[in-house]
Amino acid sequence: MSFAIKTSKLKKSFGNVIAVNNLDLKVNKGSIFGLVGPDGAGKTTTIRMLCAMMLPDEGKIEIGGIDVVSRGEELKEHIGYMPQRFSLYGDLSVRENLEFYAEIYQVPHQVKDKKINELLEFAKLTNHSYKLADQLSGGMKQKLALSCNLIHTPKFLFLDEPTTGVDPVARREFWKILFDLKTQGTTIFVSTPYMDEAERCDEVGLMYQGEIIYCDKPEVMIKSFKKQIAAILVDDIFKARDILNKLSYIDDVYIYGEKIHLICDDYYNVKTAVKVK
Ligand SMILES: Nc1ncnc2c1ncn2[C@@H]1O[C@H](COP(=O)(O)OP(=O)(O)O)[C@@H](O)[C@H]1O
Ligand SMILES: [Mg+2]
Known part of the structure; x- marks a missing residue:
């Protein structure tokens, strides 16, 4: 292959x-x-x-x-x-950024405008094409960066x-x-x-x-993972992490957003031992 x-x-x-x-x-x-x-x-x-x-x-x-x-x-x-x-050019518009990259990548003039319009449509940025890149939301910036x-x-x-x-x-x-x-x-x-x-x-x-x-x-990766993962909400995430880290029956503890994720063999044992509400 x-x-x-x-x-x-x-x-x-x-x-x-x-x-x-x-x-x-x-x-x-x-x-x-x-x-x-x-x-x-x-x-x-x-x-x-x-x-x-x-x-x-x-x-x-x-x-x-x-x-x-x-x-x-x-x-x-x-x-x-x-x-x-x-990095996008914040003081250039969405369309101007695309035009700039079309020059850099030497996109032929005959196809450039068509391609830009297609990409604007594809990334749902057509209605924002005259906005300055700096004025876009984080998600839109990423889509423009991808389009470029x-x-x-x-x-x-x-x-x-x-x-x-x-x-x-x-x-x-x-x-x-x-x-x-x-x-x-x-x-x-x-x-x-x-x-x-x-x-x-x-x-x-x-x-x-x-x-x-x-x-x-x-x-396959998910199936081969034999442990259990629990996501828990706590008042003091850092304090909870330190406490959980010391427990021998927990394999790993990490902070994921506003929750704590812990990896263990059997979450039921953890629940009874640390009195999770
Ligand atoms: N230009 C560099 N000079 C010295 N160390 C570097 C350089 N680029 C990466 N490293 C080191 O190489 C390792 C891998 O870095 P990197 O490839 O940036 O990882 P990731 O993208 O997964 O965060 C890190 O220890 C980092 O500090
Ligand atoms: Mg990196």
């Missing part, structure tokens, strides 16, 4: 820090691959190498049959890359934490756009710190300290 994206033994260090270690990835054409991991896991470094923005120390990358390390320049017209802190990176109709799309800091409704809308793009045949590689977004991907790689510690379809 030929893969759209394939890496083997990819490695990148910064001084003593091994940011990406022996990464082997395979992504099917026309699928959505989610790279999920906490801050510092190596997601951004991975995406930068895939997009030929940074050379690996070791290893191979192949995208659409192109060897990225030696032929990175050829790849650029086929990919869209939305960095973690993608779709102006040249890339076959491969790389998105680095595109929904971080965006509200849940806008996040859902953003994912709807990604599903539509997938239907059109685009291969999407997206990083996220949100586990719930992993479920929306065709395949998920969990990344931790530079390594992929698990990689499979999300439904």
Whole structure:
């Protein structure tokens, strides 16, 4: 089988820090691959190498049959890359931002206007096209940023934490756009710190300290998880975390939004022991 994206033994260090270690990835054409991991896991470094923005120390990358390390320049017209802190031009309008990126990506003049109108429609931004980018909501900004990176109709799309800091409704809308793009045949590689977004991907790689510690379809991942996860609401989230962290029958505790999530073998035991109301 030929893969759209394939890496083997990819490695990148910064001084003593091994940011990406022996990464082997395979992504099917026309699928959505989610790279999920906490801050510092190596997601951004991975995406930068895939997009030929940074050379690996070791290893191979192949995208659409192109060897990225030696032929990175050829790849650029086929990919869209939305960095973690993608900046729009706040004092340009929505349409002007798209026009600007059309120039950068050298979109031919004959097709430019048609493409911009299509993207505005696609991202539901047509009625906002004369607003300044600075005046848009967070969700709309993300959709515009995505649209700017779709102006040249890339076959491969790389998105680095595109929904971080965006509200849940806008996040859902953003994912709807990604599903539509997938239907059109685009291969999407997206990083996220949100586990719930992993479920929306065709395949998920969990990344931790530079390594992929698990990689499979999300439904397989969920089935193979034998522990229980409980979400609880408490008055003092930090105090509760510290108390729960000390209990031997709880495997892990973390703060997720306004709730505490805890991982354990049997939540019933936890409930009786800590008198959860
Ligand atoms: N340019 C850099 N110089 C030095 N260290 C870096 C650089 N970029 C990333 N790192 C380090 O590499 C590790 C992985 O970082 P990164 O790829 O940004 O992870 P993530 O995107 O998952 O948060 C971190 O320990 C980070 O501090
Ligand atoms: Mg990052």
